Amino acid sequence: MVNLVISMYGCDFLSTRYLEPDQVWHIIQLAHQIEKNPASVDGKLNRKKLASLFFEPSTRTRLSTETAAINLGAKVNGFSGIEGTSVKKGECLAHTIRMVEGYGYDAIAIRHPLQGSAQHAADVATIPVINCGDGGHEHPTQAMLDFLTLHKEFTIKNNLDIDKLKIAFAGDLKNGRTVHSNLLLLSHFPGVELHFVAPDIVGLPTTYKDILSSRGIDFYDHGTELASVIKFADAVYMTRVQEERFGGDTQKYLEAATAMRLTLPMVQAREESGLVIMHPLPINKFAGDISSEVDSLEQAKYFDQAANGLPLRTAILYAILDPIRQRATDEAPKPENLETCLKKVRFKKDNRPKKQKGQRLGYLDQGTVFDHIPSGWGYTVMKLIRRAVPEEQKNQIEYAGELQGRSGLKDIVKTRFSITDQRLLAKIAMVSEDIRMSEIHDKKVRAKYRLSLPLMLTDVAQCPNPKCITAPEHRENSPHMSFYVDGSLRCRYCDTVYTKESVLKRNDGLVR
């Protein structure tokens, strides 16, 4: 085990995606210490106040988080459910958060139905935000208590490291936020082998499969073959089919909810000993994700899991709020300045007018030429520019398609004015990073740039996921839509991954 203490003081706890293994072990060790000797953290957060904002139902997460805060000496206030709050009067999340912060709270624990809501709250707040579940996206404190459970059951009891385990996740892998946070957490431990059991309609989104692959984690799909997976897995993590995420589509919900169930005979059919059965709870008594005879088996660890929530959440609150600790340096990437959209390229100094490209459009005295636009996309670029500029400039844009370039057909767009709007340039870069932009003054090319996407795009496009907090229909005073650019585009709030092309098309209704 690593002894390096990486401070998390003052940090948000939004996701397990960027947690370093050292930070994970730090929290796990703290939780063990707190469990052995609860008095060691008595009153450590004496003058602190936690706002507990649960916009969605919760039993375990809310009670254990609030109890953890109370045990540390902090005061807790907030709400459980939106009944009786100004959400009923149409208040947006950003306003609720600003107001809560104004009352002098030191941290916010939030559960909310929209994906990315915890990130949005953290963007607005200057105090730490703990994500207690944001829609079908993530539930990082649950994943940490699940990890604590695995550590106790395998490492402490049987001297088996977690990165040697075969762990199966079954049930609603699409909407189950606990699953997502567990996978992102386990993705930091190469060697672990993951097995997925789910009907197709609630299968694991590719977003998570992609990150597992990129971090070198082996995983296998088993359809709904739960019985066969139980025969070899070290741990099986069952989940409830999340009825509340089906938007009232009862037929689809029932199809998913009745697809499989963990039963006593399945467990009895296993020859090897050592199975650990987990579930974040609640088990839906109507659907019966796990039949009730399993509850009394020694292998069933879900009540232990729930109990582990208390020391684990105590450890997280303590790590984040204890002022003796220093600020962590290792955080998720921060939004980058859009200035990075233009990279200057060198060009021959002898720029007589004949060097201007796209003669079919005539020469420019002043303005901008976008060259090397992939064939068929010039019209899109022209439309993007038309939308961004004032009325009087709209007819000063020309486009020529299917010109013969050195490496095949290309399109060109010219404008009779210069373009400095970084957001517009980012949008054009989304069409293609091969595009070159030349600035023309007095009929000469004065500067040439390569368009390139910055690490993060802010406010240039809308995330197409309707369950994302940034979707306009939620009227959440929307946070700037941001995409991390890593080959494809990943929404900063809901983590859904898109191709550049699909984002462009959905945003502008532009078809090639």
Ligand code: NCD
């Ligand atoms: C889970 C949740 O809310 O995501 N419960 C929990 O926090 N322990 C799982 C669920 O509701 O199915």
